[in-house]
Amino acid sequence: MNPARLAKLSASLxxxxxxxxxxxxxxxxxxxxxPSLVYLTGLHFHLMERPVVALFTPDDDxxxxxxxxxxxxxxxxxxxxxxxxxxxxxWQAVFRRAVESLGLDGKxxxxxPRALRLLEFRYLQAAAPAAAFPDASETxxxxxxxxxxxxxxxxxxxxxxxxxxxxxxxxxxxxGMSEKEIAGELVIQLLRxxxxxxxxxxxxxxxxxxxANPHAGPSDRALQPGDLLVIDWGAACDGYISDLTRTFAVGxxxxxxxxxxxxxxxxxxxxxxxAKPGVPCAEVDIAARAVIERAGYGPYFTHRTGHGIGMxxxxxxxxxxxxxxxxxxxxxxxxEPGIYLPGKNGVRIEDDVVITETGAECLSxxxxxxxxxx
Amino acid sequence: MNPARLAKLSASLxxxxxxxxxxxxxxxxxxxxxPSLVYLTGLHFHLMERPVVALFTPDDDxxxxxxxxxxxxxxxxxxxxxxxxxxxxxWQAVFRRAVESLGLDGKxxxxxPRALRLLEFRYLQAAAPAAAFPDASETxxxxxxxxxxxxxxxxxxxxxxxxxxxxxxxxxxxxGMSEKEIAGELVIQLLRxxxxxxxxxxxxxxxxxxxANPHAGPSDRALQPGDLLVIDWGAACDGYISDLTRTFAVGxxxxxxxxxxxxxxxxxxxxxxxAKPGVPCAEVDIAARAVIERAGYGPYFTHRTGHGIGMxxxxxxxxxxxxxxxxxxxxxxxxEPGIYLPGKNGVRIEDDVVITETGAECLSxxxxxxxxxx
Numbered sequence: 001m002n003p004a005r006l007a008k009l010s011a012s013l014x015x016x017x018x019x020x021x022x023x024x025x026x027x028x029x030x031x032x033x034x035p036s037l038v039y040l041t042g043l044h045f046h047l048m049e050r051p052v053v054a055l056f057t058p059d060d061d062x063x064x065x066x067x068x069x070x071x072x073x074x075x076x077x078x079x080x081x082x083x084x085x086x087x088x089x090x091w092q093a094v095f096r097r098a099v100e101s102l103g104l105d106g107k108x109x110x111x112x113p114r115a116l117r118l119l120e121f122r123y124l125q126a127a128a129p130a131a132a133f134p135d136a137s138e139t140x141x142x143x144x145x146x147x148x149x150x151x152x153x154x155x156x157x158x159x160x161x162x163x164x165x166x167x168x169x170x171x172x173x174x175x176g177m178s179e180k181e182i183a184g185e186l187v188i189q190l191l192r193x194x195x196x197x198x199x200x201x202x203x204x205x206x207x208x209x210x211x212a213n214p215h216a217g218p219s220d221r222a223l224q225p226g227d228l229l230v231i232d233w234g235a236a237c238d239g240y241i242s243d244l245t246r247t248f249a250v251g252x253x254x255x256x257x258x259x260x261x262x263x264x265x266x267x268x269x270x271x272x273x274x275a276k277p278g279v280p281c282a283e284v285d286i287a288a289r290a291v292i293e294r295a296g297y298g299p300y301f302t303h304r305t306g307h308g309i310g311m312x313x314x315x316x317x318x319x320x321x322x323x324x325x326x327x328x329x330x331x332x333x334x335x336e337p338g339i340y341l342p343g344k345n346g347v348r349i350e351d352d353v354v355i356t357e358t359g360a361e362c363l364s365x366x367x368x369x370x371x372x373x374x
Numbered sequence: 375m376n377p378a379r380l381a382k383l384s385a386s387l388x389x390x391x392x393x394x395x396x397x398x399x400x401x402x403x404x405x406x407x408x409p410s411l412v413y414l415t416g417l418h419f420h421l422m423e424r425p426v427v428a429l430f431t432p433d434d435d436x437x438x439x440x441x442x443x444x445x446x447x448x449x450x451x452x453x454x455x456x457x458x459x460x461x462x463x464x465w466q467a468v469f470r471r472a473v474e475s476l477g478l479d480g481k482x483x484x485x486x487p488r489a490l491r492l493l494e495f496r497y498l499q500a501a502a503p504a505a506a507f508p509d510a511s512e513t514x515x516x517x518x519x520x521x522x523x524x525x526x527x528x529x530x531x532x533x534x535x536x537x538x539x540x541x542x543x544x545x546x547x548x549x550g551m552s553e554k555e556i557a558g559e560l561v562i563q564l565l566r567x568x569x570x571x572x573x574x575x576x577x578x579x580x581x582x583x584x585x586a587n588p589h590a591g592p593s594d595r596a597l598q599p600g601d602l603l604v605i606d607w608g609a610a611c612d613g614y615i616s617d618l619t620r621t622f623a624v625g626x627x628x629x630x631x632x633x634x635x636x637x638x639x640x641x642x643x644x645x646x647x648x649a650k651p652g653v654p655c656a657e658v659d660i661a662a663r664a665v666i667e668r669a670g671y672g673p674y675f676t677h678r679t680g681h682g683i684g685m686x687x688x689x690x691x692x693x694x695x696x697x698x699x700x701x702x703x704x705x706x707x708x709x710e711p712g713i714y715l716p717g718k719n720g721v722r723i724e725d726d727v728v729i730t731e732t733g734a735e736c737l738s739x740x741x742x743x744x745x746x747x748x
Contacts, residue, residue, distance in 0.1 A: 044591055046575070048688045049488055069677045072587040072716070086678045087696050111492060114423055118487035118495050180571075187571040188562050197554075197561040197592075201420070202572040213446040217418055218571075303443045304460045314422045322461050342446070 001062075001077055005040050005143065010058040012139045016110065027107035029056040029136055030124055034115035035311035036140045038239065043073060051091065051120045054079075055109070057102055065098045065123075095127040104128050110136025141316040146330030151310065152354055152363075154240035155332060158195070159352055159363040161235040162242045165189035166366070173373045175225055175250060179205040179218035182231075190235050200241035200313050204232035207250065211346030214303055214338060223374060225251040228261070228345040234313070243313055243334055244364050245350035250374040253345075260297060260339040261347045261370045267291035267337035268349040268368060271305050271319070275335065275353050275360035281323040288337040289321065297339045306334040309352055331355045332363075375436075375451055379414050379517065384432040386513045390484065401481035403430040403510055404498055408489035409685035410514045412613065417447060425465065425494045428453075429483070431476055439472045439497075469501040478502050484510025515690040520704030525684065526728055526737075528614035529706060532569070533726055533737040535609035536616045539563035540740070547747045549599055549624060553579040553592035556605075564609050574615035574687050578606035581624065585720030588677055588712060597748060599625040602635070602719040608687070617687055617708055618738050619724035624748040627719075634671060634713040635721045635744045641665035641711035642723040642742060645679050645693070649709065649727050649734035655697040662711040663695065671713045680708040683726055705729045706737075 009029065016026040031037045031054050033045035041062065045052045052070070055063040061078045068083040082098040084091050099105060105128040111121065113135055125133070147155070168189045173182055183205045191197060205218045208227040223229065232245040247261055271288030285305040292301045306319035309332050317325045317333055336350030352363045383403065390400040405411045405428050407419035415436065419426045426444070429437040435452045442457040456472040458465050473479060479502040485495065487509055499507070521529070542563045547556055557579045565571060579592045582601040597603065606619040621635055645662030659679040666675045680693035683706050691699050691707055710724030726737045 046589060069588050073589075086694055089696075113492035113496055116492045118485060118490045118492065121492050121495075122487055183571050184565050188565050191558050191562050191565075197557050197573075198576040199571075199573075214443050215420060215447070303441075320460055322463075 001041050006056070008143055009040060009056055012143060013058050016136065016139050025108070026110040026134070026136060026139070027057065028102060028104055029110045029140070030116070031112065032116050032120045034112065036112060036115065036144065039144055039311060045070060051123055053120050053124060055098065055102060055104070060102060063098050063102055065095055092123060092126055095123040099127040104131060106130040108132050108134060110134055110139060112137050112140055144310060145308065145316050146328055147310055147332050147354065148330065151240060152332070154238035155242060155310070155352065156363050158235045158237040158240055158242035159244070161190065161193045161195050161237055162233060162244055163364065163366045165193040165195070165235065166231065166233060166246070168193065170373055173223070175374045176222050178220045178222055179207055179210065180220060183218040186233055194237065195235035196237060198236060200234045200236045200243065204230065206230045206346065208345055209343050212340040212342050212344060214340060214346070214348065223250055225374070226253055228253060228257050228347060229373060230346055230348055232348065232350065239311055241309065241313060242352055243309055243350065244352065244366070245336055245348045246366060246368070247347045247349060247370070248373045249370050251372060257345050258370060263292055263295045263297060264337055264339055264347045264349050265368050268335055268351065271335040271337060272351060272353055272360065272362055275327065275355060277327055277329050277355050277357065279327055281317050281319050281325050281327060282321050284319045284335065285321045288335065292337060292339060300339045300341060301337060302340060303338070306336050308333045327355045329355050329357050375415050380430070382517055383414060383430055386517060387432050387484070390510065390513050399482070400484040400508070400510060400513070401431065402476060402478055403484045403514070404490070405486065406490050406494045408486065410486060410489065410518065413518055413685060419444060425497055427494050427498060429472065429476060429478070434476060437472050437476055439469055466497060466500055469497045473501040478505060480504040482506050482508060484508055484513060486511050486514055518684060519682065519690050520702055521684055521706050521728065522704065525614060526706070528612035529616060529684070529726065530737050532609045532611040532614055532616035533618070535564065535567045535569050535611055536607060536618055537738065537740045539567040539569070539609065540605065540607060540620070542567065544747055547597070549748045550596050552594045552596055553581055553584065554594060557592040560607055568611065569609035570611060572610060574608045574610045574617065578604065580604045580720065582719060583717050586714040586716050586718060588714060588720065588722065597624055599748070600627055602627060602631050602721060603747060604720055604722055606722065606724065613685055615683065615687060616726055617683055617724065618726065618740070619710055619722045620740060620742070621721045621723060621744070622747045623744050625746060631719050632744060637666055637669045637671060638711055638713055638721045638723050639742050642709055642725065645709040645711060646725060646727055646734065646736055649701065649729060651701055651703050651729050651731065653701055655691050655693050655699050655701060656695050658693045658709065659695045662709065666711060666713060674713045674715060675711060676714060677712070680710050682707045701729050703729050703731050
């Protein structure tokens with residue numbers, strides 16, 4: 001339980017502003033096992049077929065509905081627990097008692113649609129058939145979006161672990177290795193260098209034409225001379241993550257590939273330089289994108305310039321050309337422009353940045369120039 | 375795309391039987407990125423803030439709504455793709471066009487509540503406001519629950535990788551090591567022995583009183599002489615997983631701890647012996663539980679005896695005393711009785727079993743007797 005964060009949540013629930021002209025304020029927030037639950041309570045649960053839901057209200061201790069076999073996790077905590085046994089036929093009644101204990105039927109229960117599954121939602125809805133379930137993602141995001149010093153320290157460590165792990169992996173990368181083999185070695189090095197064993201995401205290791213697919217998973221394709229090699233990886237430390245990308249040359253590469261690498265490197269620098277308090281997220285995207293557009297590769301930069309980062313790999317704020325959210329000190333996000341030439345190669349260079357009172361701190365400092373591997 | 379599995383799905387949609395007295399049959403199945411989607415199509419997507427939904431109907435090629443930057447994943451496949459750009463304001467219209475292309479408004483669109491998030495569901499619901507969204511989990515589960523020879527082979531490999539990895543880890547376990555350190559070393563060994571880098575779940579490593587919490591995450595607690603040490607771990611291979619548990623003695627342990635270990639070992643054997651085609655899942659649970667109850671520890675075995683296993687760690691069929699589902703050849707599940715003494719220690723012994731034409735094959739064969747580590 002984090003009393004300071006719970007107090008802030010209570011205030012946010014009272015002042016919640018819905019998207020359109022509805023009543024302001026929320027009577028409760030319902031969370032399933034997800035980063036926001038960890039943020040508020042420190043409680044970790046597996047996301048499984050047994051639903052776990054915590055209900056937060058402005059004035060009462062949180063209520064939590066959970067399997068009996070998880071009860072030790074909440075022992076001694078200031079929560080009202082509603083445990084259920086192994087027979088799913090009994091679960092709905094437990095949800096009903098929990099919702100009734102807070103008098104929530106007919107009330108406004110905020111939810112996070114990105115995290116809440118239909119599983120938990122349908123139990124909640126059946127327990128409170130007259131309740132409304134507005135999207136409270138922004139309310140929760142506002143609490144989490146400005147990282148405090150402890151959170152930034154954890155992210156800084158996660159960046160350092162990631163960088164050391166990739167440096168330790170690079171010497172072992174050879175022509176003929178598969179993307180999967182490289183990814184496996186990188187994960188081992190991440191663990192050796194101190195990452196939590198639950199990785200933030202599986203590393204992307206994409207050579208040659210696979211690199212032109214920004215979200216390709218590692219394949220059995222063997223690394224070939226002349227490939228570009230995109231490595232998008234991260235570590236987790238104290239519950240916070242890093243998310244970086246560097247692109248390498250496997251021996252000598254065609255002139256166009258070296259050129260697009262250079263353009264992306266300049267775009268990355270321009271995006272980082274645009275990051276400061278008081279400017280909208282859009283400016284970071286526009287600054288990075290302008291470099292790539294001026295070089296004639298605009299159509300090959302097919303995604304936004306970055307996303308927020310913290311407990312999750314993708315969270316607010318998003319660096320999109322249409323996002324007018326204003327950057328504030330403590331906001332942390334990636335800057336990751338790319339150029340993707342279908343059927344040929346791809347380049348992406350990604351850093352993790354935190355807005356400070358006067359500008360931005362780049363947490364990552366691994367060389368961005370094209371380096372030869374293999 | 376897996377045409378044979380898609381053909382079976384089409385037949386299942388036509389014959390879908392709802393829980394209560396509603397109309398039979400489904401007009402479509404909607405899946406987000408999840409194991410069932412991989413099972414039917416081989417397609418992997420990150421689960422993120424950008425919604426991805428595939429719609430399967432009995433007669434048409436699948437429709438898939440996805441970000442433009444994921445389009446390479448479906449290039450050349452027999453699917454109708456509805457890509458969207460980076461601005462969320464445009465996504466709803468793309469969902470509407472996709473749903474309209476199949477004429478699904480007002481129809482019955484099955485969903486998997488355990489996987490589908492409110493994010494995807496609300497886009498679907500707004501795109502087809504007159505549609506019904508019945509729970510189709512059982513329909514999909516029926517397709518997946520009987521594993522074919524290729525699937526069993528992958529699970530067998532995942533078991534072997536897990537066993538070799540733990541054997542390689544055991545010599546390094548010493549008094550004074552933290553649970554987290556042991557878990558880190560085990561994950562490294564899992565990767566060295568060939569597990570996919572995306573683990574099925576983070577290993578549970580619980581010493582002493584932590585072992586009395588069946589779902590504890592690894593902590594900073596240092597291993598102490600006299601502890602029992604529960605290790606619940608698994609590997610992933612070719613998209614299929616293993617899930618095993620063994621309990622060790624850290625040096626000499628109190629007589630009661632050795633005794634409960636022996637009881638659990640007998641309960642595990644009884645559960646495995648009860649597994650055969652034609653009997654209900656309940657019999658496996660009852661057989662294992664009877665051993666523990668006879669020994670007077672019934673109240674300390676606080677969970678069901680096992681769960682199905684395959685692409686997921688928890689799936690059908692579940693070994694619960696009230697589950698009358700009949701075991702059939704190809705069904706795969708865990709047998710994992712335990713005894714948990716709050717504040718003291720816990721024991722769990724877990725194996726992976728596949729039902730055959732005549733009985734059951736236990737995929738795991740690592741010694742189950744209490745072994746001393748540290």
